[in-house]
Amino acid sequence: MARFRRVETPHTDWCTRDHRCGVNEHRSADIIADAAGGRAIITRVRAADVDYAEIRIRVPLSRSESAAREQLGTALHLCRELLTAVAAIMPSALARRTDRWAIGRQAA
Ligand SMILES: [Zn+2]
Structure with missing residues (x-):
């Protein structure tokens, strides 16, 4: 049986340091932009050693x-x-x- 092992990574200066963070994934607070009846939400994420922006957009x-x-x-x-x-x-x-x-x- 395969075993998954995740290496714990420390919190960042910008992550929320709460339930939104995981063992090796850290997430910022959502940043929200509303316009024209729609909404965009950007979250900064560090997964292992890669940082990226997670963007969710709802467009009417x-x-x-x-x-x-x-x-x-x-x-x-x-x-x-x-x-x-x-x-x-x-x-x-x-x-x-x-x-x-x-x-x-x-x-x-
Ligand atoms: Zn964190």
């Missing part, structure tokens, strides 16, 4: 099937652009940034 769709399909296509396109834009940010670029979009946003 039109009752018109054709409009809903157009909205889904637009959402997919923008998700690809988001992934590309975030991946393009390099540590050297962060030092030059003066805008901090997340400051002042609601955290849950």
Whole structure:
């Protein structure tokens, strides 16, 4: 019988240090952005030695099937652009940034 062994990792400076953290996964408080009747929730996660942003988005769709399909296509396109834009940010670029979009946003 196979045995799984997970190595415990310490809490981070940004994780919630509560039930949301696991043995080797640490999670921040949710950061919420509301707009146009929808909601986006971003959670910073460290799983083992990898950090990533978990993003959940609820987007209201039109009752018109054709409009809903157009909205889904637009959402997919923008998700690809988001992934590309975030991946393009390099540590050297962060030092030059003066805008901090997340400051002042609601955290849950
Ligand atoms: Zn933690």
